Amino acid sequence: AVEEVGRALGANRTSFRKLVSGDGVIVAEHLSDPSLSLSHVRASSNDYITNYLLENRRTLIIDDARGFASAYPDLAATVAVWQVEPMNLSQIVCPIFVNGECWGGLSIDQTDHVRKWTASEIALVEMVAAQIEVAVSHSNLFQETKQAVERETLISHISHGVNQSNRSNEIFPIVTRELGEHLATDKILVTRFNEATGLWTVVCEYFEGQILKTERTFRTEDVDRFSALAENGIIVCSDAEDDPRLDR
Numbered sequence: 001a002v003e004e005v006g007r008a009l010g011a012n013r014t015s016f017r018k019l020v021s022g023d024g025v026i027v028a029e030h031l032s033d034p035s036l037s038l039s040h041v042r043a044s045s046n047d048y049i050t051n052y053l054l055e056n057r058r059t060l061i062i063d064d065a066r067g068f069a070s071a072y073p074d075l076a077a078t079v080a081v082w083q084v085e086p087m088n089l090s091q092i093v094c095p096i097f098v099n100g101e102c103w104g105g106l107s108i109d110q111t112d113h114v115r116k117w118t119a120s121e122i123a124l125v126e127m128v129a130a131q132i133e134v135a136v137s138h139s140n141l142f143q144e145t146k147q148a149v150e151r152e153t154l155i156s157h158i159s160h161g162v163n164q165s166n167r168s169n170e171i172f173p174i175v176t177r178e179l180g181e182h183l184a185t186d187k188i189l190v191t192r193f194n195e196a197t198g199l200w201t202v203v204c205e206y207f208e209g210q211i212l213k214t215e216r217t218f219r220t221e222d223v224d225r226f227s228a229l230a231e232n233g234i235i236v237c238s239d240a241e242d243d244p245r246l247d248r
Contacts, residue, residue, distance in 0.1 A: 011109060
């Protein structure tokens with residue numbers, strides 16, 4: 001899509017940005033010169049362009065980006081892609097909404113001259129964006145169906161294995177191995193609270209494809225501090241190293 005519309009409009013940069021955790025990340029781009037790539041530049045959540053798309057839900061049209069930057073320097077300063085040379089001199093950004101949520105946007109950039117976008121060019125961009133909305137929606141449905149089948153298969157395997165035994169020391173290895181392989185994860189711990197010692201003990205550990213019995217223990221106060229992070233009974237952390245909720 002970026003190649004076709006980029007060539008049709010004679011644009012220097014054509015790209016799709018997808019919103020990931022609030023930031024815009026380029027997932028596809030077509031360039032008149034490889035040096036024009038902006039794949040390394042993320043659009044932050046306070047980016048003027050991102051905010052415009054989210055709030056107005058319509059196409060942003062800028063014929064003279066430098067003129068806009070001079071008139072609104074504070075807004076322009078938030079746009080990371082405008083801080084990279086060669087700067088976009090003219091730009092169209094069309095939002096892409098899937099099931100009512102903003103998926104991202106299609107950006108058409110001109111870097112070699114200022115360009116007055118015509119009504120037919122804007123209509124073309126919006127038509128392409130509309131087609132992408134349909135394509136992404138279909139893709140999401142396919143992925144959801146595929147994941148549902150994979151989950152059903154996983155649960156079936158676990159249930160079959162569990163039914164072969166009623167002993168926890170045999171059940172835990174079955175569950176952790178199936179889950180570990182399904183998620184392609186490095187480690188899974190199953191812990192149990194020992195009332196006699198007041199410690200949490202690891203009763204089963206899956207590590208790099210192997211089942212280990214380490215019987216490591218954790219103090220109740222340490223577990224309680226960690227458990228305080230739970231939301232709806234689950235603790236979710238995407239980046240433990242930089243998550244401000246976690247200390248050493």
